[in-house]
Amino acid sequence: MAPRAGLRDHPEMLIAFNKPFGVLCQFTDRSQPPRPTLAGFGLPPDVYAAGRLDHDSEGLLLLTDDGGLAHRLTDPRHKQPKTYWVQVEGDPGEEALQALRDGIELNDGRTLPARIERLDPPSLWPRDPPVRFRKTVPDAWLAITIHEGRNRQVRRMTAAVGLPTLRLVRVAIGPHRLDALQPGQWRAV
Template sequence: MLIAFNKPYGVLCQFTDNSSPPRRTLAGFGLPPDVYAAGRLDFDSEGLLLLTDDGTLAHKLTDPRHKQPKTYWVQVEGEPSDEQLAALRTGIELNDGRTLPAHARRMEAPALWPRDPPVRFRKTVADAWLELTIREGRNRQVRRMTAAVGLPTLRLVRKSIGPYQLDGLGPGAWHHA
């Protein structure tokens, strides 16, 4: 079984949380029993999360050797220059090594659901949207890449993993993929 889930902002990619106070988890969304997240999506990121009860499929979706492309819509602080986009496209040197080249392009703001809480708006600071596709999955990689080129991430929404798409799912909604 494979489930496509639109993980809302502020939800952990696990079913339990022992922190105090407890944070929201996947347990509150009526997902089928015995599924688990195939990969991760940060607490402060949103969008497509795949869940499965099949260990072989989970491995295929998450193992770096399979290099499943993951596409994100990224709202960044600042106006991306050609040089910043070129740096993302050639790979960024991070503290854990150089990233693989990414597909990076400017895009119009996507039609998304409101985020709760909303992204802080500042009249004096421009923002822009990028579509960024990577083929690896390091911890907070997209945020670290955009920050490294001087474009801090304000909002991060995963649109797709390999052939699987968000497909208009609202936050907290899921379907069999």
């Protein structure tokens, strides 16, 4: 019996990619001048991003050639936790941290509860351009795990409690982790 049209003749491909700062989560850009895209990193053909990271965010981006897998990774009904290491401006007090844990009222509704932990400054690659250092303004690092994926959600959450985001690095999506991948590197999962 011949296979039905549309059935895959290979298992789905899943790629973990460390998206550098300033790179768009797409393969083309029509703006002038064009901005850096995923096309410059030697990724396998026919993959596309399962979800997004803003151009000013860094870290784990999953890419696949399978629409069903992309849906399972990104649809909020599947509740894939996403963990970010976030450098914020200011010194987070317990009240701000608890508000983030409980959920924040944003202009598009209340966020789901999040897991929030203080972090020692993580050992990360240097960012280009570097985060502006201000001697008189403290900063802190948080690990934030959310189960949603609204537009610029983590940045809006931290801003809502008076802690603007300086740097945002996604380190995990569900069971998939960034691990030792450096910016621009990728591996098959």
